Structures are given as structure tokens and as C-alpha cells.
Amino acid sequence: DLLDFFDKSDPSFYSVYRWVLVQFKREVEFASIPRLWEVFWMDHVAPNELHLYVAVALLLYERERILQLDAGQFDQILRFVNSMSKQFDPEAAIELGTKLYLRIGRMDAGASVPEAVVADSFATLGITFGL
Numbered sequence: 001d002l003l004d005f006f007d008k009s010d011p012s013f014y015s016v017y018r019w020v021l022v023q024f025k026r027e028v029e030f031a032s033i034p035r036l037w038e039v040f041w042m043d044h045v046a047p048n049e050l051h052l053y054v055a056v057a058l059l060l061y062e063r064e065r066i067l068q069l070d071a072g073q074f075d076q077i078l079r080f081v082n083s084m085s086k087q088f089d090p091e092a093a094i095e096l097g098t099k100l101y102l103r104i105g106r107m108d109a110g111a112s113v114p115e116a117v118v119a120d121s122f123a124t125l126g127i128t129f130g131l
Contacts (some may be wrong), residue, residue: 002063008071015074015081025089032090039094046101053104054097057080058088061096 006013009079018026026035040051059066062084068078 001067002059005067005069005071006077009069009077010074015078016059019081020051023051025052027085027088028090029086036090036094039098050097050101053076053101054093056129057093058084058094061088061093061119 012057024036028036031086035052040054042050046053062080065078
């Protein structure tokens with residue numbers, strides 16, 4: 001449903017371009033930025049990818065509200081995404097984003113980093129969950 005909505009409204013995901021470009025620094029309170037960036041820059045686990053999974057996590061959290069917008073109206077999704085600034089829990093987004101990476105990203109990348117290394121890396125940042 002969500003992918004179909006974006007296919008009609010914003011197939012290139014320009015509405016979330018700012019998130020990726022500035023690594024969410026405008027989207028969260030200043031005190032949360034180092035935490036987000038610490039997770040994003042875990043290149044030995046997921047080179048240049050975790051921020052994308054966090055972006056997907058945010059869209060999934062807001063799925064129901066996004067699907068209530070008129071499909072095919074880019075300006076509506078852009079306004080909605082811009083209104084999300086400082087309105088979400090960065091820790092919850094990190095947790096879901098890392099879970100998505102472990103479930104999808106590692107499989108897609110051929111799981112080149114051993115699972116124990118990934119778990120240890122996330123655990124050093126206080127992110128713990130069953131693999």
C-alpha cells in the first residue's frame with residue numbers, strides 16, 4: 001500500500017531527500033543528532049546504508065497517516081514529510097531501522113559481516129534485540 005502510494009505521488013522519493021542529504025540533522029532535536037550519526041556511521045556493519053533503513057522506518061511508523069493523503073499529489077506528501085520534523089522518537093526509528101537492516105539488508109548484501117559482529121556492534125550502542 002505504502003509503496004503504491006509513493007509510486008503515484010513521489011516515485012523518486014524526493015520528499016525524503018532532505019533526510020538523506022543532511023542525515024536527519026533538521027529532523028530531530030540537536031541532542032539526538034550524535035546518537036543518530038553514531039548509528040548511521042557504523043560502516044563496518046552496513047556501509048552507507050543504515051540511514052536509509054531509518055528513513056523507511058519513519059515512513060512505516062507514519063504509514064496510516066500517509067495513506068490518508070491524496071495519492072498522486074506530490075505537494076501533500078512533501079508537506080507531510082516536512083511536518084514530521086522533530087515529531088518522532090529517534091530511538092524508536094533507530095531500533096526499527098536496525099531491525100529492518102538485519103532482516104532485509106543483511107540478506108540482500110549476502111550477510112558479508114558475521115551476525116555476531118553485527119549484534120556486538122549494535123549492543124555497544126545500546127541497541128539490543130533478538131536476532
